[in-house]
Amino acid sequence: MEKWSPATIREFRRTLLAWYDQEGRDLPWRHDHDPYHVWVSEIMLQQTQVQTVIPYYQCFMAAFPTVTALANAAEADLLKAWQGLGYYSRARNLQRAARQLVTDYHGQWPTTAATLQDLVGVGPYTACAIASIAFNEVVPAIDGNAFRVFARLLLIDADVAQPKTRQVFFDILQPIVDSQRPGDFNQAVMDLGSSYMTAKTPDPAHSPVRAFDASYRTDQVLAYPVKTKKPRPKLVPYYGLLVTSPAGDLLVQRSAQQMLAGYWTYPLIPKADLLPAEATTTPTLAADIAALEARWQRDYQLSVRFTPLGGRTVSQTYTHQRWQVSLLQAKLPTATPLTYFPGQWVATTQVADLPVPKVQEKMMRRWAQARAAVQ
Numbered sequence: 603m604e605k606w607s608p609a610t611i612r613e614f615r616r617t618l619l620a621w622y623d624q625e626g627r628d629l630p631w632r633h634d635h636d637p638y639h640v641w642v643s644e645i646m647l648q649q650t651q652v653q654t655v656i657p658y659y660q661c662f663m664a665a666f667p668t669v670t671a672l673a674n675a676a677e678a679d680l681l682k683a684w685q686g687l688g689y690y691s692r693a694r695n696l697q698r699a700a701r702q703l704v705t706d707y708h709g710q711w712p713t714t715a716a717t718l719q720d721l722v723g724v725g726p727y728t729a730c731a732i733a734s735i736a737f738n739e740v741v742p743a744i745d746g747n748a749f750r751v752f753a754r755l756l757l758i759d760a761d762v763a764q765p766k767t768r769q770v771f772f773d774i775l776q777p778i779v780d781s782q783r784p785g786d787f788n789q790a791v792m793d794l795g796s797s798y799m800t801a802k803t804p805d806p807a808h809s810p811v812r813a814f815d816a817s818y819r820t821d822q823v824l825a826y827p828v829k830t831k832k833p834r835p836k837l838v839p840y841y842g843l844l845v846t847s848p849a850g851d852l853l854v855q856r857s858a859q860q861m862l863a864g865y866w867t868y869p870l871i872p873k874a875d876l877l878p879a880e881a882t883t884t885p886t887l888a889a890d891i892a893a894l895e896a897r898w899q900r901d902y903q904l905s906v907r908f909t910p911l912g913g914r915t916v917s918q919t920y921t922h923q924r925w926q927v928s929l930l931q932a933k934l935p936t937a938t939p940l941t942y943f944p945g946q947w948v949a950t951t952q953v954a955d956l957p958v959p960k961v962q963e964k965m966m967r968r969w970a971q972a973r974a975a976v977q
Contacts, residue, residue: 604756604816606778614814615780615787621810622790627652630659635785637711637736638669641699644728645692652796658687669709673700681864681957688960689921690862695723713737726768735785742775743788744768747795752778753827754799754806754817763830835924841876841894842927842965843869844911849937849947853956861920866956868965869945870927891930902943906932911972918961925961929968 606614626632629652631643642662646655665683666672672680675697684693699721703709712718714737718729726744733739742748749762752775760767780787798809806818817823845852845868854869856862876893877885885893891908898904911929918925940946948956953966 603758603774606756606814610814611778614778614811617811617814618790618794619780619783619786622786622793625810626786626790626793630656630663632789635736637732639663640732640735641724641728642696644731645696645723646687648692648728649689650687654687658684669700669703672697673704677864678957685865685957686960686963690865690959692723694864698722699724711736714739715741731788734779734788738784740776740779740781740784742772742779743791744771744775745792747792747799748775748788749827750801751791751795751799754804754823755811755815757816757820757822757826759826759828761830762827763832835919835922838923838925839873840925840927841871841873841890842867842916842929843871843894843908844929844931844965844969845869845906845934846932846950847934847937847947850949851947851953852940852943852945853948853953854945861923862959862961864957865959865962866948866953867958867962870961873928894930898943903941904934904938904943906934908932911968913968913972916961916964916968918959918964927961927965929965931969931972 629643631639633639643655643659646659646662662683665679666675677697680693680697681690684690687693702721703711712720713733715726715729715733718724718732719726724732730739730741731743731745734741734743746762749767749771752758752771753760753762756774758771758774760770762771794809794811798805798811804823806812806815806823809815809818812818815823817826843852852869853866856865856867858864871894873890876890876897887910894908895906898906908930909932911931913929916925916927916929918927937947958966
């Protein structure tokens with residue numbers, strides 16, 4: 603690893619911040635240093651690209667302009683505002699933390715990275731980002747950009763996939779953060795990591811900090827950061843059940859114990875749930891359909907006949923799982939009461955008004971395409 607002298611650190615700060623002042627991105631959450639704005643933007647930016655976040659952020663702020671408004675929001679309104687961003691626990695944690703701020707902190711924000719981590723869903727990176735940008739605390743905000751930028755600048759070969767590595771980078775970066783402008787310093791690193799020092803297509807030759815880039819001088823830019831590969835998401839096959847009646851489409855609200863809790867979807871049945879305990883071979887589609895129809899008759903007293911929708915399956919990837927949804931359709935001739943089924947009929951024109959996750963949007967599009975094809 604390279605080590606910088608105090609003089610080099612001062613020159614690096616000056617160079618980085620001069621570039622940021624001229625070329626830093628004009629983002630809506632950078633128009634002020636309000637901790638609420640910084641916090642919401644940082645949570646949205648987790649696992650999501652900046653250009654995707656901008657319209658969501660603007661709509662979210664219009665709907666919930668203050669911490670109090672967010673704390674008091676109905677869950678359905680919150681989930682609808684978050685719809686499409688994915689990683690839905692982020693939205694719920696935002697509201698839980700907002701309620702903490704209103705109830706426990708009487709509207710007063712904690713002002714240090716250490717105390718900000720007492721808020722639900724606020725981890726070390728987010729806490730440091732808020733503390734440095736909103737409260738001028740001199741702490742490094744270490745996210746994927748910071749890992750990548752400084753691993754290359756300093757040839758740090760610690761594995762960034764290991765949790766303990768964050769502390770390694772924190773200790774190295776702490777004396778490098780500009781003491782007068784820590785928030786701008788951290789945001790400049792973010793911009794640098796998303797422009798000249800990207801993961802796959804960096805442009806170190808034109809980088810404003812190329813004179814400080816040891817990986818560029820030694821021609822090993824793409825060797826950093828060092829990162830072990832994550833295991834591939836587990837494939838989980840589902841059946842998505844597109845059931846209609848004169849009363850509308852059949853939807854269920856995901857429970858608090860399920861992924862996508864609180865969102866509405868067509869019934870989703872894991873294929874593994876249909877596998878008999880004594881089965882030694884993979885069941886056929888016909889066998890699965892028969893099992894589904896028997897279950898609905900037995901458990902819900904609903905007589906349905908499922909047929910395959912045909913066409914491609916619907917896929918949705920989450921952090922640890924990749925859902926592959928095969929679509930089955932059924933049409934009931936009457937608006938059958940759902941006495942035992944844990945769902946409800948929703949008018950087809952009103953389904954889009956509910957908070958629905960990305961996988962539901964994909965199922966809706968596939969069904970719309972199938973309907974259009976037979977008209």
